[in-house]
Amino acid sequence: MECYLIRHAETVLNRKNVLQGWADAPLSDNGMLQAMKLSGVLPPWPIFSSDLKRALHTAELLAAPGQRIQPDARLREIHVGVWQGLSKARLGQTSLWQQYQRSPSTFRFPAGESLKDLQNRIVGAFYEYQERLDRFIIVSHRLAIKSLLCHLQGWSLDQIHSIDLPNAAVLHIYHEQDNHQLAIEPLILHD
Numbered sequence: 001m002e003c004y005l006i007r008h009a010e011t012v013l014n015r016k017n018v019l020q021g022w023a024d025a026p027l028s029d030n031g032m033l034q035a036m037k038l039s040g041v042l043p044p045w046p047i048f049s050s051d052l053k054r055a056l057h058t059a060e061l062l063a064a065p066g067q068r069i070q071p072d073a074r075l076r077e078i079h080v081g082v083w084q085g086l087s088k089a090r091l092g093q094t095s096l097w098q099q100y101q102r103s104p105s106t107f108r109f110p111a112g113e114s115l116k117d118l119q120n121r122i123v124g125a126f127y128e129y130q131e132r133l134d135r136f137i138i139v140s141h142r143l144a145i146k147s148l149l150c151h152l153q154g155w156s157l158d159q160i161h162s163i164d165l166p167n168a169a170v171l172h173i174y175h176e177q178d179n180h181q182l183a184i185e186p187l188i189l190h191d
Contacts, residue, residue, distance in 0.1 A: 001130050002174040004042055004137045004187070005145050008050070008058040009034035010167040017088050021080035021112065024053040034168035035061035041187075042137060042170070048129055049139040050075035058168070059139040074125040077141035081112025105157035115157045119147035145171070152182055 010031035013020045027035065035058040044067050049059040051071035059069045083091060091097040100107045108114040122144045129136050138145075146163045150156065152173070170187035 002135045002172075003129075004045075005148070005171040005173060006038070006042075006058065006062070006137065006139045007142055007145055007165050007167055007169045008052075008055040008139060009061075011054045013085075014167060019080050019083050019086055019088060019091070020054075021077055021084040021109075022052065023084055027054055027057050031058070031167065032061060034058075038062035038168065038170065040064070043135070045135045045137050046070065046133060047137045047139060048072050048075060048125070050077070050141060050144070052076055052141075055139045055141065059137075062139075072125055074121040075138060075140040075144060076121075078109065078115065078118040078143045078147075079112040080109045082110045083112070101161065103158060104160050115143065115147055115160065118144060119151055119157065122148045123151050149184065152184065 008027075008031075010028045011020065011025040012028050013023065013025040014031070015028050031054075039062050042062060044064045047059050047063060047067060047069045049055045049069055049071055051073045055075070056069070056071060063069055096110070100109075104115055106114075122140065126138070126148055129138070142165050143160070146160050146165055147157065149163055149171075150160055171184055172187050173182060173184050175182060
């Protein structure tokens with residue numbers, strides 16, 4: 001098994017430092033450049049993408065002509081409920097935000113999902129793709145990918161905030177033949 005995990009490129013709401021959740025925010029001009037920079041770099045494997053506009057647009061911009069993109073709602077970002085559209089600066093002043101920072105594994109976003117709900121969705125999709133294909137690409141979201149990484153590494157969801165995953169980040173995941181373990185490494189693109 002070999003795959004690439006890609007976080008969607010920058011959106012206009014990323015620039016404003018706002019929680020997006022399931023909002024359908026468009027890519028910023030910088031985000032479009034980030035996604036186009038990935039074009040021609042990745043292999044022409046099947047692409048599975050979150051059905052949210054920012055991920056689909058990223059997938060479309062990086063895909064080779066004729067490369068298949070399959071939207072999948074299981075790859076969506078976490079549903080942040082009533083926090084959708086609120087600034088992180090404003091939320092950072094609340095006790096609920098502090099609770100989320102201290103103990104993310106037990107936190108449920110108000111009228112939204114928990115990280116465990118999110119993890120169950122994306123892990124299920126990942127293993128389904130792995131059963132059908134030897135190689136594939138996933139275009140998804142920050143917390144979705146980070147929750148999958150926690151699962152694959154055997155980490156608690158309480159470690160999710162320790163993972164850095166900027167917009168348009170690409171991670172290469174594969175089995176190392178020598179020790180049959182999963183290897184995860186960033187794909188570094190040079191200007």
